[in-house]
Amino acid sequence: MEVLVQIVVFVVLLAIGWFAGRANEKRHFRELAEHEAKLREILVFNERRPPADRAFARGVLVVGSVVIAEDYFKRIAAGLRSLVGGRITVYESLLDRGRREAIVRMKEEASQLGATMIFNVRLETASLSEDTSGRSPMFSAEFIAYGTALVPAPGA
C-alpha cells in the first residue's frame, strides 16, 4: 500500500514537471526571443577596451541576474541520463535560458540609460543547490551578466 502511494506521488510529480515545466520553458523561450529582438541594437562585447575613435559621455556598471531551477521531470531525466552518460539536453536548455535571461536583463538596464554598447562583459554561473545535509536538493543556479554600458556623447 505504502509503495503504491509512493509510486502515485512520484508519477503525479513527474507529470506536473513534464506539463508545467515544458509549458514554462516554451513560454520562456518565446519571451527571450521577443526581448532579444527588441534589444538587438545594443551591442555586447567581451572586449576589454572600447574603441578609441568614439566619444562616450559616460560608462555605467550594468548587471543582469536570474536564479533558475529545474523541474521534477528534468531532475529524473538527468538522473537517468547520468547512468549511461552523454549529453543531458534537459539541463542544456535550462542553462541556456538562464544565461540568455541574464544578458537580456543587463541589456534592459543599459537601454534605460540610453547606452548603445556594453563592454568587458563577464558571465558567471553559481550553483545554489549544494546541500550539506546529504540529500540531493533540486538544482538551481544563479546566472549573472555584467559589464560597462557606454552612453554615446551628444553629437557623436
Next chain:
Amino acid sequence: MELTTLEAVPGKTITRHLGLVQGSTVRSKHAGKDILAGLKNFVGGELKSYTALLNESRAEAVERMVAQAKAVGANAVVNIRFSTSNIAAGAAEVMAYGTAVVLS
C-alpha cells in the same frame, strides 16, 4: 564614484592607483520563501525571490566596496568583478571587488 568593469574610464586618465577594494555580504534564504521555492521547484523556472535576494546582496556588496574606496580617497573603481558562492545550505556569499583609483 565611477564604477566600471573596464581597465580605465574612457576619456579620463588614472593619476593614482590605490589598490584592491572589495565588499561582500553573506545572506541566507528566508525559510518561508525557501519552502515556497521548494514547491516552485516541481514546475521549475525562475525563483523570483532568490533573484531579488541576490540582487539586494549584490547592491550591498557594491556599497561596501564603494565605502572602502571612499575611505582610501578614490573617486573611481575600475576592473570590477562579481562572484557568488554557495558557502552553506541556504546561504550564499556575494562579493564585488575592483581596483580603487583616482581619476582626473
